[in-house]
Amino acid sequence: MRVVNAEQMRQIEERAIDHYGIPSLLLMENAAWAVVEEIRRHLHKAGEVSVNGRKAVILVGKGNNGGDGLAVARHLVFQGMDVTVFLFAGLTELKGDAALNLRLFQGTTGKCFVIEGEKQRRLTRLALAQADIVVDALYGIGMRGALPSLIEEYVNEVNCSSSGWVVSIDIPSGVEANTGKVYRTAIRAQTTVTFGLPKWGLFLGEGPDYSGRVVVDPISIPESYFTDEGISTFVLTDEDVHNMLPVRKLSGHKGTHGKGILVAGSKGMSGAAVLAGRGALRSGIGLLQIVTPHGIAKEVDASVTEATVWSAPGDDCLNGEAWPVILKQSEKAQALAVGPGLAQNSQFVPVLEEILGNIGCPVVLDADALNLVAIEPGLLSLRNGLGPLILTPHPGEMARLCGCSVEDIELNRLDIAVAKAVEWEAVVVLKGSVTIIASPDGRAFFNPTGNPGLGTGGTGDVLTGSILAWLAQGVTPLEAACLGAYLHGKSADDLATEYGWSGFTALEVADRLPKVRREVEMKLPERKRGGENGVATSLG
Secondary structure, three states, X not given: OEOEOHHHHXXXXXXXXXXXXXXXXXXXXXXXXXXXXXXXXXXXXXXXXXXXXXXXXXXXXXXXXXXXXXXXXXXXXXXXXXXXXXXXXXXXXXXXHHHHHHHHHHOOOOEEEEOOOHHHHHHHHHHHHHOOEEEEXXXXXXXXXXXXXXXXXXXXXXXXXXXXXXXXXXXOOOEOOOXXXXXXXXXXXXXXXXXXXXXXHHOOOOHHHHHOEEEEEOOOOOHHHHOOOOOOEEEOOHHHHHHHOEOOOOOOOOOOOOEEEEEOOOOOOHHHHHHHHHHHHHOOOOEEXXXXXXXXXXXXXXXXXXXXXXXXXXXXXXXXXXXXXXHHHOOOOOEEEEOOOOOOOHHHHHHHHHHHHHOOOOEEEOOHHHHHXXXXXXXXXXXXXXXXXEEOOOHHHHHHHHOOOHHHHHHOHHHHHHHHHHHXXXXXXXXXXXXXXXXXXXXXXXXXXXXHHHOOOOHHHHHHHHHHHHHHOOOOHHHHHHHHHHHHHHHHHXXXXXXXXXXXXXXXXXXXXXXXXXXXXXXXXXXXXOXXXXXOOOOO
16 A cells, blocks of 8 residues: 655645546545544444444644544534534634534534633543543644644643543644654544555654554545555555465475575574574475574574574684585575674674675575674675665664664654665665565555564564565565565564563564464455466565
């Protein structure tokens, strides 16, 4: 699914209105119905047979977002709800469709209060305490900077005093649509109903913390209207991932399911090699071969019995003598990953040079391999188009690679990920609360799966192994990165239904991968079979 910034969405809406003749009032009405339907679904899920008699508070600003809120208020009155609107503008300040929806609401039995200062605070607090539903229609995607101080105080009342379910219209008020930045405070919604296409700010910065569950409604703008806008940013969906999954044939065997080489581990970090291996095996690789230091080879071999473990020189960590072992094992490999638990041993730098300059199959760099590249930045130029390259940094590793602070990375995640993917001619998987997968052609994909439970040792190693497995099975580098990130996060989400956001381990994330992959396969209609390698490609 495409994701847009505020300017792109405005252009789409203007084209829909001016070029295609869709009335702006119809778009506003459709937006309102989308919110009403989400409210009805929530109440039904909460055990309410009818919305009749339920209390709703609508916080309304003077712009089109406020007009959406007033239309929602009118429909909720007609559904039998007790509706109170708090208007943060003078009655004459609303214009156009918003003004019309104010007049229409004033013709109902709903109550409307104009907020003029502090004197309405007690009334608002009481209404919020009694509300079943709170609708945030204060600011839309055009807002920049901090909320006005008066509105900020009422937003804090919503966040602290409301016992009702909070739904934001298009984007939570106080969250910038392009960056996800929150200056001081913003509405903390349980659900955000966004229109046309989702906005960048729902996935960047603090946006995910404030948006809750995101529901996208097209509000009658046909899909074909989005295709000419030059949109290069997307959010992954089950359907996308379903179409990327390789199709296995009845005649398949371990040789056709791909061979991958994992170069990993050091003394005290054998678990990284084990977890990456488990991620690869649980993602369906046919043959996994692990190259690890002699000093821990037996330990790794005993823990990953399904893999072939090759001992390379080095008691504590791999050194320059590891190259002949790696070269020999990679001769018929479809992919190679290097880095988990490797240790930052400068003696390994010549080996990394050989890998990048001589291995033609796709290569994944993770963890300490990235840290060695940060020390020797010229290493990436050795790739020279020899073969595909994937980098999987967390923000700290990305900061070292870019020579900047972690804060710089977090403030500019999308721009930096795309710029570096283009510069390095590599797929960049910038890990985080919303992982960004950036392609050398300038496209970027937000991964919506995952939760804070992944913030534990070893989960990144599992992701590296999973990406290695998808590459070995013939999936393109971009799709392998998307598959790995999406299913890795979905595995954590599945575990969170049982354990919440803490307490599950990296090994459990790996072992849940086949289950969530199968759920994606079974959730959607079966794909057409075909293609030389049985791979259904949607991203190129």
